[in-house]
Amino acid sequence: MRAPASGREAIAPAEPGAVYVDRETGEEMVPVARLLPLAPSDSALPRTPENLRACRRCDQLIGLDVSDCPYCGLRQEAL
Numbered sequence: 001m002r003a004p005a006s007g008r009e010a011i012a013p014a015e016p017g018a019v020y021v022d023r024e025t026g027e028e029m030v031p032v033a034r035l036l037p038l039a040p041s042d043s044a045l046p047r048t049p050e051n052l053r054a055c056r057r058c059d060q061l062i063g064l065d066v067s068d069c070p071y072c073g074l075r076q077e078a079l
């Protein structure tokens with residue numbers, strides 16, 4: 001989901017026709033993408049631990065395919 005004015009994004013389960021609001025800004029958020037689990041998997045998580053690494057500056061878990069840390073902005077090393 002993305003809030004059009006602020007650009008803030010969130011991952012959340014969504015139902016057709018429901019209205020979703022950013023709890024911090026109060027903006028209505030609109031669905032902009034859909035996450036699909038890799039089959040076969042019992043997990044509902046968007047990423048598995050095997051596809052994560054810790055940012056070396058802020059220690060947040062980020063995807064292996066992410067080039068810039070979404071938390072602190074640090075450019076990640078190539079794998």
Ligand SMILES: [Zn+2]
Pocket residue numbers: 055056057058059060069070071072073074
């Ligand atoms: Zn970081």
